Amino acid sequence: MEALNDFLSTLGGFVWGPFLLIPLLLGTGLYMTFRLTGLQVRMLGRALRHGLIDRNDHGGAGDISNYQALTTALAATVGVGNIVGVATAISLGGPGALFWIWVTGVVGMVSKYSEAFLGVRFRTTDAAGEQSGGPQYYLRRGINGPIGKILAFSFAVFAIIASFGIGNLTQANAVAAGIHDTFGVDPWISGVVMFVAVGAVLLGGIQAIGRITAAFVPMMILIYVVGGLVVLALMIDKLPSTMALIFTDAFTGTAAAGGFVGSSLAMAIQYGVARGIFSNESGMGSAAIAAAAAKTSHPVRQGLVSMTQTFIDTIIVVTITGLVVIASGVWDQGSDTAGTMTATAFSTVLPGQYGGTIVSISVVFFAFSTILGWSYYGERCVESLIGRRGSLPYRMIFTIMVFVGATSELELAWTFSDLANGLMALPNLIGILILSGLIVRETRAYLKFDPMLRASATEVQQFLQEQGTDWK
DSSP states (O other): HHHHHHHHHHHHHHHHHHTTHHHHHHHHHHHHHHTTTTTTHHHHHHIIIIIIOOOOTTTSSSSSSSSHHHHHHHHHSSGEEEEEEEHHHHHHHHHHHHHHHHHHHHHHHHHHHHHHHHHHHHHOTTTSSSSSSSSHHHHHHHSSSHHHHHHHHHHHHHHHHHHIIIIIIIIHHHHHHHHHHOOOOOOHHHHHHHHHHHHHHHHHHHHHHHHHHHHHHHHHHHHHHHHHHHHHHHHHGHHHHHHHHHHHHHHHHHOOBTTTTOHHHHHHHHHHHHHHHHHTTTTTSSHHHHHTBBBSHHHHHHHHHHHHHHHIIIIIIEEEEHHHHHHTTOTOOGGGGGGHHHHHHHHHHHTTHHHHHHHHHHHHHHHHHHHHHHHHHHHHHHHHOOOOOGGGHHHHHHHHHHHHHHHHHHHHHHHHHHHHHHHHHHHHHHHHHHHHHHHHHHHHHHHHHOTSSOOOHHHHHHHHHHTTTOOO
């Protein structure tokens, strides 16, 4: 097992290294940013309003509201990576890694828009009358010939594997460990409770997942964000020097200090980008699966809503974690402490056990919500390969693996998860580049017609008829 773990770690290092996924991720994001003329900046305010205030976009086929699609994707996106992953990046790449996480987030917003747009644009209705979409569909339906089929098949296989790794085993383990450390509850008890809870939700399908996440996700993010802002307010005098350290080290690397062994510029970029994408999942294609289930009158509108996931995840939640870890001074304790680094940072500022408790409860909430979101992603990929008949067996196996994850040691699962995440992103990013012309053309046409996202469903339908586009 140790040899297998070393092999997978080496392979993962290549996939996430400076010669494959990192330039492809950043390059795709920068390319789409240029072609869409900074869409993620100029449309952010309207996208947030449409997703968080308007919430519903009537007139299109779909199974859940665009707000529920947003929270379902956020449930899968905002996870352990927002707490442990950020600390890991900083402990290995130095404070400058946070800058590269921000870069990944900004360019990732347009990647998230692109994949969500395609998810809705090429979605289809399955045997149960529900909407199915995502890279496993748009790569095959949008790209003619064997290339599209190979890319779609590859994505589906890697996504199913990832759903059991990043989306299940590692998250369940984080929940059980967090509850044990905070409340002393035995992991097998947590495993049983999660087994029952996850199974009950999955029986209801995407509608149940959408309802749960719509109520659950805003609360969990608010608890963590408020706690983090309180900690930062208490350290406000340290924030100027913290920001200076982040921007300086982002381009120079970081010298050894304390338990920190030092890092080069390349390490800061590598760990920043890798953990950034691990956290916000932009470019991986997973969020497009949730976007495809949304009731929306046009793919552009849901693409913009989905884009806000990366903003909320990276620019808000991840930033709070990173600033707390760096400003508190615990970032240089060494990578061996990354798992508890954020909790330690909170505890050094807040009195008593409040800091550790906030982080532990947040880990539990974040991880459990990730399990729900990824269960849907994996199920839709199984369905794309073998049909609807695979849904029930997948749900049963997925639920059982929640208990396994809660009660097992998972070093190999973490290594395998990193690799599967990277392998998922490869076919999806290639597909975005191939389909970029379609994305740009239809985005420009729609935003010229409805720049404020205020058009009614009837007006949108008339626009589609005039354009001769029947995306449904």
